[in-house]
Amino acid sequence: MVKKKKIGLIILVIVLFFTTLTTTVFSDDVKIIREKEGLIVEPSTKSFDLTTLKPGDTEKSKLTIINNGKDPLEVSIGLERVGKKQKIDLFEQLELTLNYGSEQIYIGKMSDLEDMSISLGNLDIDTIKELVATIHLPGPETGNEYQNKEVEFNWVFTAKSKDSGVLPKTGEDIPILIYTIGVLALGTGAFLLFKKKKVN
Secondary structure, three states: OOOOOEEEEEEEEEEEEOOOOOOEOOOOOOOEEOOOOOEEEEEOOOOOOOEOOOOOOEEEEEEEEEEOOOOOEEEEEEEEEEOOOOOOOHHHOOEEEEEEOOEEEEEEEHHHHEOOEEEEEEEOOOOEEEEEEEEEOOOOOOOHHHOOOEEEEEEEEEEEEOOOOOOOOOOOOOEEEEOOOOOOOOOOOOOOOOOOOOOO
């Protein structure tokens, strides 16, 4: 059996914060290239450029995924929560859709993707693919109890070399961290601003 070497782990840290303030915060674009591993993940747009998101609103973020290495890669994506589950959990309220190329690979609650790994298939040498992540905040189901709530999560991209050949033995996976995805007082990520719609 040919052993596969896990060559890349990319973590995108996103902070989503609910507040009643009318403030605009933008995330910085990030480009991290590790030529030795060959996996490049580059935001095609501002990463979750979220401004005054209200119940019923939808926002998108695009990532370009490139194999710049010497071997084909098997790539997968996952999501993990940072911190403890809250009694009123914004993480379980947000809806997420992932489109990879022309294929929809996930639709459902963001929390349902936690600790899962979805295969993005093979990424051949010099291949470029686009991943579109869409976050939706449901309207009728989102009440005032979600104001001032915060959730933090990590996008986790993992790449494995298909044509391993003779590889040196390594005891651990090699991490690649993208931790400057946003510039905020709270740390990395992007503010998700909440402003409850008034009912006449």
